[in-house]
Amino acid sequence: MKTYDAIVIGAGHNGLTTAAYLARAGLDVVVVERQPYIGGATASRELYPGFTYSNCSYVCSLMRPEIMRDLELPRHGLQVIPYDGGVTMTRDGGYIAGYRNHDQNRREIARHSVRDAEAYDYFGAEVMRYCRFIKTMLLTTPPDPASFKPRDLFGLLDVARRFHRLGEEWMYDTIRFWTMSCADFLDQFFESDLVKGHKAGSSIIGTALGPYSPGSAYVLLHHYMGEVDGSIGSWGFPRGGMGAIPGALAKSFQAHGGEIRTGSTVEQIIVKGGRAVGVALTGGVEVMGKTVVSNLDAKRTFIESMAASDLPAEFVHRVKNFKIRGSSGKVNIALDGLPDFPAIPAGCPGRAGDMHVSDSMEYLERGYDDWKAGMWSRQPYLDITLPSMTDPTMVPPGKHFMSVFVQYVPPHLADGEWDDAKRAAFGKTVIDKIAEFSPNFKDLILHAEIRTPWDLENEVGLTEGNIFQGELTMDQLMFNRPVPGYAQYRSPVPGLYMCGSSTHPGGGVMGAPGANAAREILRDMRIKT
C-alpha cells in the first residue's frame, strides 16, 4: 500500500494551505475531505440555480499576503476586490457610514459628534499601533513560556525585545488593550453611543462575549489587522465568492502534485507504536502516511477521531475544557433584485459594504444576554453584505446575493435542541429584522439558506458551530492555544500535527495556522525551504 509523506484531514483553507506548503517542499501529500466539495467554512456553493453563495465566511481581509505570495494565489485565480466601508442604520431612520478614507470617515463621525471626530484620529493611530505589534506574531510559532529549550527562550526574548521597543507608555497601553473590554476601550475615545455601537460590532463576531466583557477589545483588533493589497484594515470580496480562496489554494497545491480526495470521511486517526501512521476512512479504506495533519478543531481531532488510550489523560482533559462555543448563525439569501434601504442616502458606498442595524453598545450587550439564557438574540447583530453589487459574476443579471451574518446564536437552546421548526423561527427573526429597514426586501426573496450553529456543526464539522474553532479569549490565545504546552502545532503523538484555527493565531480566513503548521512539520523533517 502507498505511504504518503503527509495526510491532511480536511480541505478547509488552513488544511489546503498546509498541504500546498508541504507539496511545494517536495512532499507527496494527500488531502482527505468529508464533503463532496472543498473549502470547509470557506466554501462557495450553488444552492439556487445561477447563484453562487458564500455559505459561511463571506468577506476577506485577514488572508496573509505572505501566503498569497508564497503560494502564488493570484496566479491561480484569486482576486480580492476591496469594498468601501459600511453603514449602521439606526432605529429612528438615521445612519452612520464608514469609509476607507480616513478624512471622509472623520467628517462622517463629525455629523454625530465633533468631539468623536477629533478622537477618531487618536483611535485610528492607536489601533494601527496594536495591529503592527501583533502582525509580526501572526506567522510565528508561539514560544512556550514554561519551556527551557533554547528555541523557546530565544522566542520569548524576541517577543520581549519587540515589546520593549514600543517604549514605556505603549507597553502599558498594549497590556491594557489586551485585557480590557471593547466598551471600556471605546469609552476612552468616543462619547456618541452610535459611533461606539458602529465600531463595536467587530468585537463580538464569532465570540461568546459581549462588548462589555473584558478581553473583547482584542477581538476587535482581530478583525482590524487584515489587509487587502497592503491597505491595512480594509476588507474585500474574492471574485467568485469565498470559495475562490480554497479554489486557488487547491490549484496551487495540485500544481505541485498534490492530491485531493473529496467524499472521504475520516473515522479514526491510526496510531501504531505511539506514532500516527495514517487514517481510517468510513467504508474500511485506510490511507497511510508518515505524517498526519488535522485541519479539524481540537475536539474533533483528539476526542472524536482518536482513541483516548492513544493520548495522555491530562491532555484529553484539557482538550475537553477547551472552549469552543457556537455563537453565530448565517442566513444566505438569493434576491430577485436590489433591496431598498431608505435610511442610506443615494451614493453612499455603505450599501455595497457591511450594513448593520445595531445602533448602540447596549443593543449588542443585550443580544449577548439572550445567548447566555440559551436563546438566539431577539434583537440580533447583523452583518449584511451584498457581494453581488461588487462581483456580478456570482448571480444572474439583475439579481443579487445577500449574506447575513448573525450574532448571537447559541449551539444549544434552553427549550430543547435545535430542530427544523426552530431553525425556521430563527430565520424569521433575522428576515423580519432586515425588513424593518428595507420595505421591499421580503418580496425579493427567492431562496434562503438558514444556518444555525447546529447546521455548522453537522455540515461543516465545526464543533458547536464555532467559526474560530475555539474562543478567542485571553486564556486561549498564543501559547495557550489550543492547550498550554501544545501550542506549537504538535500533538502528544509523534507524527500528528494540528493546522486548523484551533491553533495560534486563531480563526478568520487567514491561513496563518496552516502556514505555521507546515513550517513546523518541515522543521521536524529537517527539510529546508
Place this chain on the structure above:
Amino acid sequence: MTPAGGAYDAVIIGGGHNGLVCAAMLGRSGKRVVIVEAASKLGGAATSGEFAPGFTVSSCAHILNQLHPKVSRALDLSRHGLKLSTARMGTIALAPGGRHLTFEGALMVNEAVNGAGEVLSQRDLSSLSRLRRRLLRFAGLLHDFQATVPPRLDATSWRDGLGLARLGWAVRRLGRDDMRELLRIAGSNIADVLNDELDSDLLKGAIGLDAVLGTGLGPRSPNSVFTLLYRLSGRVGGVPGALALPEGGMGAVTDAMAAAAKANRVDIRTACPVKSIVVEEDRAVGVELESGEVIRAHAVVSNADAKTTCLDLLGARHLDTGFVRRVKGIRARGTAAKLHLALDGLPRFSGLEARDLGRRLLIAPSLDYVELAFNPCKYGEYSPAPAMEITIPSIHDTSLAPPGKHVLSAVVQYAPYDLKGGWQAAKDGFMDRIMDILSAYAPDLADRVVARELLTPEDLEQRHRLPGGHWHHGELALDQLYMMRPVAGAAQYAAPVPGLYLCGAGSHPGGGVMGAAGMNAAAQVIKGGKQS
C-alpha cells in the same frame, strides 16, 4: 501645632486605613507626620457606626480577611487593641429548598461539612481539593507581591529590572504544570473554571459570588478568576483565605491603627477637609485646608483616590494631558450595596439551627443566578433578585447590639452606582426586593426588623468618600492592576509631581482592609526623602 523647626516631613490626606498605616509606618521611621481627615472620625470605609440606638455595625467593609500580616506585625495592632471576635468564620451556601451546603471554615479553604444539607459527590470533593490546592498556591503568589512596589516596565533602573525578574522567577518557580495553568486561567472567567471541575450548582454559585463580590463582573466575565485569587490572597493568623470579624466592628481595626500612629508621634486632625494641594516650583509642598490654613510638609501623601487627588486637589494644570486622560479613564463604578438590619431577636432560617447563623451566609444558589443578577447592572438597573453575602456579627460580639438583640450586615449585589433615574426614587423598591429574597430563606426575618439601613453605592460614595461607591477606589481589572494601578506613571506610589504620593486602595495592590498600599507607599516616601 507644627513641629519645631517648621514643616512636617509628611502630611497625609485622609485617615482611612491606608492613610493610617502609611502615617504610622512613617512615624515609626522617625518622620514627623500629620494626618488631616475630612470627616469627624477616622477610618474611611473601615468604620463602625451606630445605625439605630444600641445597634452598631461595620458600615462598609464587614469581614476582615485581607489585613496584611506584615502590616499587623509592623504596627503591632494587637497590642494597640485589635481583637478578633472570630478568626475562623464558616460559610453556608444557602439553597432555596433548605438543603444548604456548610463549610466549617472559609469556602475554598476548608472541607465542606456533610451534615443534613447538600452532600457533595466524591467527584466534587476530590476536584475541589485539587482546585483549592492550585488556587491557594496562585493566591499565595499574589500575597507575596502585594507587599512590594510594582516595577516599571521600562526597567532602566536596576530595581525595576530586579522587580520584573522576581515576578518572572516567582511564576517559573511554580513548576511547569502550575505555571501553565496560572498563565491560562489568570485571564479566564470563574464560571468556566468551575464548570470544568465541579458539578454542584450550589458550590459553584457560592464560589462564583466570592469571585465577583465588589466587582463590576459577572461569573462569566473574563478577569473573574483573578478577583477570586485576590480574595483568597488574604491570611488570618497564617491561614489563607480565612474570614475574621474584629471585636467592635471594622472601626476597631482603624482604631488600633490610629493608636499605633499616635504611639509613633503622628499628629491627627479630624474634621479638617483639604481644599487643595499646594504646589510651589513644580513641587507639592503642603496642603491648604478648607479653613484657609496651610500645612507645609516635605511630602504630601494622599489616601484619596487618584481622580480626587490629581484632578480636584492638585489640578490638571500641573499634569500632562496624557496622564490626565488616564486618570479620567480609571473605572470605579460600584456595584455593591450594603444592608444593615437591627433585629429584636435571632431570625430563623429554614434548614438552619441558631448556632449556624454565626457563619457567613451566601445567597447565590447557582452561577446562573449570579449571572442573571449581574445582567441588569450593565444597563444601570438593579438586580430584581440580588445575590448576597450575609453576616450576623452580633452572635460573635455582644457589644454590637443590646442583650438578646442582633444586627445583620449584608453585601447586596448588584446595585449600580449610576442607576437609571437615580437612587432617590428607586431605593424603597430595591429594599422591598431584598426583603422578599431574604424572607424566602428566613420567613420570620421581616417581623424581627426594628430598624434598617440600605447604603447604595451613591451613599457609600458620599459617606466614605469612595469614588463611584467602589470599595477598591477602582475596578480590580487586569488593565488596572499592578504597574497600571491606579495608572501607568503613578504605580510606584509617586505622582508625576515631585513630593506628591498616593497611598490609597486605588494604588497597588488595591482595597479590602489590607493596608499594603499604605505600607508600600510609606517605603517609597522614605526612599524619596533620601534621594532629595
